[in-house]
Amino acid sequence: MNLSLDFEGKIAPQQLLATAHAHSGILDLTASERVFIEGDNLSSLKAFLPDLRQKIDLIYIDPPFGTGQPFSDIEATKAYSDEIQGEEFLAFIWKRLVFLRECLSPQGSIYLHIDKKIGHYIKIMMDELFGEENFINDLSRIKCNPKNFARKAYGNYSDMILYYAKNRDQQIWNDLREKLEEEDIQRLFPKKHPKYGPYTTHPLHAPGPTQNGDTGLPWKGILPPPGRHWRYGREELDRLESEGLVEWSSSGNPRKIVFARDHKGKKIQDVWTFKDKGLSYVQYPTQKNHKLLERIILNSSNEDSWVMDAFAGSGGTLWMAESLKRKWIGMDQSPMSIRLIHEHIEKLKLNVTVRTVSS
Ligand SMILES: C[S@@+](CC[C@H](N)C(=O)[O-])C[C@H]1O[C@@H](n2cnc3c(N)ncnc32)[C@H](O)[C@@H]1O
Incomplete structure (x- = not known):
């Protein structure tokens, strides 16, 4: 199949990549093991692409899902808004994926976390960009307890994670197993x-x-x-x-x-149960379960790999990467995310290269 998705604002990858900074040496990854970039992630990727190109073994992203609603913490302080919708949202994701793909190493892979309303369009987009042959899994993630609402619909208690390799069969695959019950x-x-x-x-x-x-x-x-x-x-x-x-x-x-x-353990299947904690138990809305991130990082990166999360939010990917001895790069533009990530960096007394990029 050679399908492609047409949407307003779609720009050819080569044309987009031509807008990146032309010179390397701005972000020296040999001199750092942890990087946090504050600001819009597209501007950040454009600014640092020459230094990031082919360096990243694992990307996990959990972007806004195009729901049209703002997200706040338990005290109603706004964390970020998810206002971009429809074709504008597709163009938003497409542009970032074009740059993220460039950052992946030959043995790299990307996991994109999304909901089931928009996720199937993203699947077609990723097939086009990464190549259908590099599609590895569409993981169903059970995110919460079963729902019981009056709407004429089945309860939706799962979302999806689309997993692609940069090059099928070259990707890091540590064949993690589940313990026998x-x-x-x-x-x-x-x-x-x-x-x-x-x-x-x-x-x-x-x-x-x-x-x-x-x-x-x-x-x-x-x-x-x-x-x-x-x-x-x-x-x-x-x-x-x-x-x-x-x-x-x-x-x-x-x-x-x-x-x-x-016995080396059970093969992990493509339905995962990793429920997220409710808003009253987390610092950041839409904060993802750390065990989910741990599984992805352990299976698809090695110690010393660079792991990137360009929509870092509370920083869960970064903290799991840190505890698993991976190097990490986080990006986010939300003042709440930036504050929480800095607080955690202080708490762990980490040596982090911090950059701020203006849009
Ligand atoms: C769904 S949340 C991520 C939550 C995160 N996975 C966690 O576990 O905490 C999406 C994040 O993307 C960030 N974001 C949205 N648009 C962005 C952009 N253009 N540049 C950088 N960050 C962005 C938001 O600020 C928000 O923190």
Whole structure:
């Protein structure tokens, strides 16, 4: 497919990039591990693009969702307004994505957090910009408890995170796993070893005959069943047996013992439950769950990677990146966001390069 989305204010990427600052050396990333840029993020990206180009391994952004409403904290102090809507909103996101894509390293990836009213348009936009082949996941994030409203509609308790790689199969992928729950262990490992705990057994043979070779020969005087071969050569089968990792059935069939403690964890699926705290429990409206950010950072960046959040808000991405030993760049223009981020920098006594960019 070669689809593209037309909207008022769409500018060709090359034309947009030509408006960036032409020289590097303004923001020296070799001399810093933390950067906070105050001001409009498009102006910031334009100003610092030569220094940011291809440097960032992970971008997480949670922009305004084009809802048309202002967001305030519990004391009704305005944090930011989300007034840009419709095609103007699409143009706003498009311009920033064009620059953010340039910042990604060849092994980089971007996660864009958005709601389900506008998110599908952003998906088409990102397919066009990043390449459909670089689309990795549309993650559904369960954000709150089930809703019970009178509106004639199903409750909407999820939003979406669109995940793209700069280059599919080159992106950092740390294959994070989820710990098995007790019920998974009981279901998958129903037997109990007196010393090593829950286990199950797997067949020691696999489909397909061996034409020539070790895995088709008798082991302990037994041939693999017709049409099958031993999963391992006889030397490995002997090792498993000598280490007590082979269980013999009552009919004399050998099976490999597999312990729950050696399981590397469950593959993470594309529906995530990370509910956000209510307004009375956070400093910043629309503040995202830190565990959600932790998962993204752990899976899609390495220690020493640069992690960027161009809509930093309360700074959650930056603080998670800090605690996971990543370098970070945050941007925001809201006075409340800037104040909170500075307060946290002070609290952690961090050495941060701060820049202010005027629009
Ligand atoms: C949904 S909030 C982000 C919340 C954040 N993820 C958190 O966990 O706290 C969106 C943020 O984008 C910022 N923002 C909106 N437009 C911006 C712009 N043009 N430049 C920089 N920041 C912007 C707002 O000030 C706001 O803090």
